[in-house]
Amino acid sequence: MDSDITAILVEWKRGDATALDRLTPLVYDELLRMAKLRIGGESRDVTMQPTTLVHEAYLKLIGHNRLPWQNRAHFFAIAATVMRRILIDDARRRNAEKRGGGLKITLNEEMDAPDQKPADVIALDLALQSLASIDERKSRIIEMKYFGGMTAVEISEVMGVSVATVGRELCVGQAWLHRELAGSDAR
């Protein structure tokens, strides 16, 4: 495993931009494995940040291969996408079955609060997809920030834009998402 990564990194340093994509399955495996090792018996007071996982995955996979921070940024960008996928897959798995078809009125009337279930990460994911259909770049930047824990500088490196641009994209994108989520919330 180590030599695979080292090889990929070497190729990347040599200028093969696509080399990093081959990291993705490795990153996925590692993140998923680490995600599953999380929490469980640990103290419930500790809030786990997904970005912690990302950082740890970095340590595991790249570890002592000292990469310049720019290359690290690219790694995190990949990890962000992977992380998002892991979280969404898991959230869907967890979602309770709703009774579709025929009678649509909620069964459990005792819980008949006037409204319905809260926005969750799935809603966020869908909202991001919607955003991507209008503006791919913003969606990507937001993904990097929230799922990868990347700083504005790192994001600017990966996206090839200025830090100021990253800031503006985030501002607009976040407002858009808020609106989107608030809308689905107030059904």
Added chain:
Amino acid sequence: MTPPRVTPDEWRHVEEIFLAALEKEGDTRAQYLDEVCRGKPQLRAEVESLLAHARGGTGVLESLVSEAANKLPAPRDKFIDSKIGPYRILRRLDEGGMGVVYLAERSDEHYVQTVAIKLVKSGMDSREIVNRFRAERQILANLTHPNIAAILDGGSTEDGLPYIVMEYIGGQPITEFAGAGQLSVRERIQLFLPVCLAVHYAHQKLVIHRDIKPGNILVTAEGNPKLLDFGIAKLLADDSPIAQGLTITGMRAMTPDYSSPEQIRGESLSTSTDVYSLGVVLFELLTGSHPYSTKGLTPSQLEHLVCAGDRGKPSETAGLPNRLARELRGDLDNIVLMALRTESERRYKSAEQLAEDLTRYLNGQPVIARTDTPFYRAGKFFRRHWTGTAAVLAILATMAVGTIVATREARMAQARADEMQKLIESVVVKTNDDLTNLPQSTEVRAALLKNTIENLDRLAKEPGIPPKLLMQISSAYVQAGIVQGLRVGTANVGHEEEALRSMEKAVQVAEQAAAKGSSDPDLPHVRLTAHLRLAQIQLLLGDLAKAQVNYTAALNLAKAWEAAKPTDPLRRQELATDFAGMADLEIRLGQVHESVANYRAALGVLEPIDAGSPEQIRETAGVCYRNLGVALTDVGPLAAALDAYRSASKIREGLVEQYPSNVRYQRRLEVTYVDIGLVLGSERGMGDPATAAVYMTKAREIAERLAKLDSSNNQAKEDLAGVYENIGQVQSGLNPAAAVDWFLRSVAITRELLEISPVSVDYRVSLGMQEREVAEALGRTNRIPGALSHALASRDGLINLIRSQPPRKDFSGDLMKSYCVLADVQHQARDDAGASLSQQAAMRLFNVVEAGEDDLESDYSLAKCYDVFSRIDAAHSSEWIQKSDERWQRLTAAGVRR
């Protein structure tokens, strides 16, 4: 596919304007928008709605993500096998408050080195902890002593998590070593001396250990004691730059058995703390027992014991052999007790002094330690009169370090205790009042809630709270949880999680009260309420396993409680609610038959019901009847379902009549009318469309009224769309032309709702179903082009939805039905190729539906499909008919009219 709101060009424009407008405020902004959006009201609306959400901040989004992350499942496992620096992690050795210790190995060509690596625990990299670790590394690098575990290396991982590499000591705790070797008193003292000197050495380097215990004093095979884990070392000299980063209070991750009184009281520490802990270890080393037991003590008892209690002499420990007792009596007693003095200034001034006194003892010279004199014992008298609460107050209101002037402090402490009692009462009572009369503003409400919860949390941590108060706290948590779970205002993201936490605390506190053996008559009710509410939230959040645990607990408590006084209507009500709660859960688990039994059990407890019964009972009964009806609709017989619905509607009509302004009751009545209408008149019904129509009209009247009442209420709109759709379903068999109109009306409303929330899965599913129904009805009236376009829209809508979601059984069922209708319509349009493709697509979904729930809904869907296929697939017509007949057998047996 829902079209995007704006085109890419328009989007650029919106973005530009948004960003520019954001820079401006108030009038300037309004003016700017006037100019730039002149004549383009939609553009302006778009920008303004974005602006409205611009202050949203990152918190919401972050919390969504971390919420999800925290729900990732995790089997217990160890994080091993990675490399830190040149060391390979082998296994976990220990886990402390903020760090983990791993056994690691470094190997190269020439030798293998085994070390212990201490690393900040992943996920706990808060600034403070990281700083603390860094500081520790620095400190320990300065400590070089033969009896202190050496630091070999240190570093940071790529991401700034510091780690320390230490000499690995494989040895036994000092007490075990002494026991195993059956060392004499002299030998034990000799073993102990280097430990004292090592501690003193560290003190001179301004390091306090703070956690001295046998587990941290390991003796190697050669008989060398080594001190480990200067884990929570603290610097004495405050002006050192490193100390600035450390907090003084902070996490007290220590073992109470060895903690000094000042540690227990949370005061600031000095080297004297270590002397105390050394004293405890010495006590144990000499007698084989602990000076006092702290197991199972409440915090206030613990405090009392350690801070004010008398110390027994080592020689007087129970069960000591006579010879040993004789040896310990006198000087050794005094030495140990001096180290264990509760007042730090009366202990040995240093660990070195303790070592010196021990050496004097070994040499037969007089020792410094003296017996406790009456003068000092008198001083303790005042301390005994502190109540637990007062001592706790001391922690809360940072007490000054140093000598305590007994009398004055004691009086102040008493006054504060009274204050505290008043505070407790006011918070709890106030909570209940406040929460029932909440102000309207969301921010104030949120702040009030937060404040309340914080107060409750603080209260709940207090030691020695009487059960009565605990019960009140539990109820307050439930109140808070209910409010948190309500959806008021907009953007209430994540409140269910908070409600869950509140309910969990409510259960915790209630069980605490129970554990105290209280026989308070209200206790069972408080407990079962907490469990029930917790179960409800867990059910809502989909955590079925935990919900089951709590529903069961609630139900058992309710049974016992009711049995104790069956004439009490409140107890009956509770028991019924718990039966019903259990049934709700069983529905979700798919155990429909069991749920029927439990709803009936609930009703059995509530009946007889008439117009004079209390409102609560009637409401609960209404819900139970209705849910019973739904369950029976699922498994049959339909006649029984109809009965149940009728009973529900009778009760609800009564409630609406009596409380005409209650919207909730009206909505529930509407729902019941729809239920009855469907059971009677839908295609999967009993075949009485005439009566069905009557009920549907009644339902429609209510739904239209409610929708008009509050035009911004999306739930009301959704209900109305549902009613229109249901009316269409009832009309579909006999009057498909009219049905088309109803279906189209429902489609229109659903489309409106999708404008508002394009991302909503429920609306998209509904739209898919409604389009299909339009298509089917149009097909029956032979309006083929329209039927085709709606059938295609239904299919496409569902396919797009499915693509963006994980496979769900009910989606497959809906899509299958869409394909069937499409196939039928294509067949009518003479598009045999298309019909065949659609048929195959539907057949591919059979597996999923057939393997799914064994209920009338599936039977019906499949039967319909088979009927369609028997028409379009002439070659296999008889097979399809046979399959259809099989399904219809079950349906007819349950009362469905073909």
